[in-house]
Amino acid sequence: MRVRLLRVVGVATSVYGVAVSVVPDLLAGPSGLVDEGGRVAPATRIxxxxxxxxxxxxxxxxxxxxxxxxxxxxxxxxxxxxxxDAVLLGLTLPDRDRRRKAVAVSVGWGALSVLGLRGGGRGGRDGG
Known part of the structure; x- marks a missing residue:
């Protein structure tokens, strides 16, 4: 197990999660969940x-x-x-390009965790 990689993924996703919980626009904007003026509806924020x-x-x-x-x-x-996230956002976001990007980002983060679970590789259990 690559413990350091798992810890980094954990910290990064936790920080991002807190940031989006405070400012949902950080996720809504790139996901295309905005109106024509770029505003995020209150229900979307919630x-x-x-x-x-x-x-x-x-x-x-x-x-x-x-x-x-x-x-x-x-x-x-x-x-x-x-x-x-990859499945649901890939099926439901309003724009094809945004769906592809959301899938790529979600699968990428999942892949980092999978890599972290794999054997230690170079440098032992924390190697990598």
Missing amino acids: SLRPLAWRDAASGLALALAPEGPALRTAAYVRIAADLG
């Missing part, structure tokens, strides 16, 4: 905050879980969330 909080919580778990089964479980949760 619906994005729980998603962002999920990322903050799962990222924090990945960053802080003890090494072993707990860390592995936290990584699986993070991977499931990323793959779920």
Whole structure:
């Protein structure tokens, strides 16, 4: 297991989740969930905050879980969330180009966690 990589993914997703929970426009804008004037509807802000909080919580778990089964479980949760995002956003975002980008970003983050779960590689368990 590449523990350092999992910790970095955890911290990054947690920080991003907190940021989006405070400023949902950070996710709404790039996702195309804005009106013609680039404004985010209040209902969209409300619906994005729980998603962002999920990322903050799962990222924090990945960053802080003890090494072993707990860390592995936290990584699986993070991977499931990323793959779920890829499927759901890939099917539902309003613009084809934005759907592709959302899928690429989601799969990319999930792939980092999968890589983190793989054996230690160069440099032992934290190698990489």
